[in-house]
């Protein structure tokens with residue numbers, strides 16, 4: 001064991017105590033304005049570093065886990081000649097790597113990038129794309145839910161940054177921990193799979209607002225208010241595939257998907273130069289909610305229901321007919337709903353000089369035909385927001401249930 005590993009483990013030994021006592025965030029990182037070195041007096045690990053998510057469980061982590069400040073989405077294709085055996089070995093390696101990193105332990109042949117940091121709420125989530133099943137001879141096991149998404153009129157999709165045999169979502173509350181996990185996953189792919197595309201995103205850092213609050217996107221809106229909540233009576237039914245025979249299931253789901261979910265991934269560019277030219281009132285009419293606090297234009301606070309029938313003194317609807325929050329509401333889409341868990345992205349400047357920035361939109365549902373598809377169909381026809389966004393890449397992935405101890409993710413598909 002190297003000295004670095006020893007010091008990392010020593011540091012991790014403080015994790016339990018730090019987490020339990022709930023350290024003041026003021027202790028993080030030492031004084032501002034000078035570089036903090038190892039010679040400075042030690043402080044225990046801050047809550048943000050010491051918090052960890054569990055790799056094992058009924059569902060994979062990274063679906064209902066709190067949104068993290070740093071993320072990587074990466075798709076892989078199996079190499080020519082790699083089939084079911086190689087895919088099973090790959091999922092075994094990836095699961096072992098994820099379990100270690102999420103516990104704050106180093107990977108095999110560790111790069112050292114995350115040494116000294118705690119788990120930092122790292123999650124690593126694995127999914128299978130439609131093409132995975134033909135490549136591995138498992139076409140009979142492919143869920144119909146992975147049938148291609150319909151083409152939408154506003155789509156400007158780049159196939160080189162879309163789909164893929166395998167998909168990995170990485171999230172962490174530290175940029176180095178997230179990058180370290182990305183490299184470890186890529187390295188563990190070995191000779192079996194090659195990166196097809198990779199995207200990097202971010203959200204607010206934990207602790208930067210006076211109270212915990214719904215995140216903002218790069219248009220400045222509070223985004224996520226009306227997400228289904230784990231405490232909702234129908235949350236599990238909406239988000240996760242039920243076990244066969246539970247009586248509550250989506251039809252046609254294979255047994256290996258029990259406890260799993262479907263991720264729709266869209267890289268949605270925001271046309272920020274155009275958006276930022278709109279005055280505040282017009283920006284709020286596009287969404288149907290106030291920008292400052294996310295409250296409906298019909299009044300109340302962030303969590304007050306929209307009054308979709310309310311008209312103003314001139315007789316026009318207060319929440320316009322084409323407002324995004326109206327068109328996407330479950331009440332307008334036969335109950336269709338999804339759990340939105342996005343990252344923002346900023347990839348510098350596009351060739352035309354505008355910011356290449358927007359939303360890595362990731363949404364989770366038990367069946368895309370009862371979640372993303374009907375809602376996007378409706379948005380595609382008449383959403384006021386569509387003038388200011390462009391869907392540039394797309395992916396649909398079956399994300400199996402979580403692994404029990406001693407099991408790897410996808411084992412129920414690959415070695416039933």
Ligand SMILES: C=CC1=C(C)c2cc3[nH]c(cc4nc(cc5[nH]c(cc1n2)c(C)c5CCC(=O)O)C(CCC(=O)O)=C4C)c(C)c3C=C
Pocket residue numbers: 217219221222223224225226227266268269270287289294324325328329330337338358359361372375376379389
């Ligand atoms: C097909 C699904 C959706 C896409 C694509 C989408 C893109 C998108 N949305 C925002 C900003 C906001 N969306 C809000 C609400 C909202 N959006 C969707 C679906 C998609 N959005 C749903 C299902 C909902 C909830 C509707 C409801 O339950 O009533 C909001 C309002 C606040 C909130 O509830 O989260 C904002 C703001 C952007 C910027 C965007 C693409 C870049």
Ligand SMILES: [Fe+2]
Pocket residue numbers: 324328
């Ligand atoms: Fe939305």
